[in-house]
Amino acid sequence: MAETKKVTKKETTKLNPMVWDIPYNGDLIAQVLYVFASNERKGTSSVKGKGDVSGGGKKPWKQKGTGRARSGSIRSPLWVGGGVTFGPNNRNWKRSINKKMVQKALCMMLSLRNREELVKFVNIDSEKELKDLRVSIDKEVSKKSLLISGSEKASLALRNVKTFKVVTPMGVNLKDIVAARNILVDMEGLNILEKRLTNGK
Numbered sequence: 394m395a396e397t398k399k400v401t402k403k404e405t406t407k408l409n410p411m412v413w414d415i416p417y418n419g420d421l422i423a424q425v426l427y428v429f430a431s432n433e434r435k436g437t438s439s440v441k442g443k444g445d446v447s448g449g450g451k452k453p454w455k456q457k458g459t460g461r462a463r464s465g466s467i468r469s470p471l472w473v474g475g476g477v478t479f480g481p482n483n484r485n486w487k488r489s490i491n492k493k494m495v496q497k498a499l500c501m502m503l504s505l506r507n508r509e510e511l512v513k514f515v516n517i518d519s520e521k522e523l524k525d526l527r528v529s530i531d532k533e534v535s536k537k538s539l540l541i542s543g544s545e546k547a548s549l550a551l552r553n554v555k556t557f558k559v560v561t562p563m564g565v566n567l568k569d570i571v572a573a574r575n576i577l578v579d580m581e582g583l584n585i586l587e588k589r590l591t592n593g594k
Contacts, residue, residue, distance in 0.1 A: 408507075408587075411500070411587075411591045412503060412504070412586070412587050412590050412591060413504050413507050415497070415500045415503075415504040416504075417501055418498075421494060421501065422498050424490070424494070425490060425494060425495055425567055426567060428490045429568055431486050431488045434486040437483065438484075439480075439482050439483055441477065442477060442482075444476070446468040446474070447468075448468055449467045449475075453465075498567050499566065499570065499590060503570060506570060512577075513575070513576070513577050513578070517544055537557075537572055537574050537575070538558070538577065539559075539560065539570070539576050539577065540578075540579070541561075541562055541579060541583075541586060542561070543563075543581065543582050543585065544579060547559055562583075562585035562586035563585065563589060
């Protein structure tokens with residue numbers, strides 16, 4: 394009697410081309426990253442101008458007859474201990490950018506990482522799958538990894554791994570994708586991520 398071999402069909406993941414097949418545009422990526430970096434600046438650096446420095450109310454010497462240059466205050470920016478000319482003072486670094494540009498830049502970066510075969514789609518429903526994921530991460534501790542998942546269990550299990558970051562599908566941004574060399578996407582989080590980036594289309 395001939396043996397019958399059991400054939401297992403390999404699971405394939407259907408990806409939305411509006412998210413995972415977008416041509417790369419380096420100028421748009423750079424523009425969005427510049428806005429992100431600018432918005433993170435606190436703008437709290439501050440120095441004292443001539444009017445903020447205490448003292449200097451009296452004229453150091455009379456206007457004429459001394460042979461020295463005229464001077465009105467010892468707190469002039471020309472003097473040691475004086476105010477600073479045009480110094481920083483609570484500058485607002487906030488910049489705005491179109492939301493569609495941010496979404497498209499994120500799709501571009503996801504598409505690029507997918508073409509580079511740095512994106513993997515995983516299931517972490519059970520404790521065993523989560524443990525296997527932790528073991529595979531420990532083997533590549535030198536590479537920065539990112540898991541896109543809404544699972545609280547995954548976040549708790551991987552929070553003490555220095556080179557690993559867990560973000561939700563609604564919270565992931567362009568900086569996370571650029572910084573990561575390994576990107577893992579939870580199958581449940583995949584649908585949420587695609588709906589977010591395509592506005593449900």
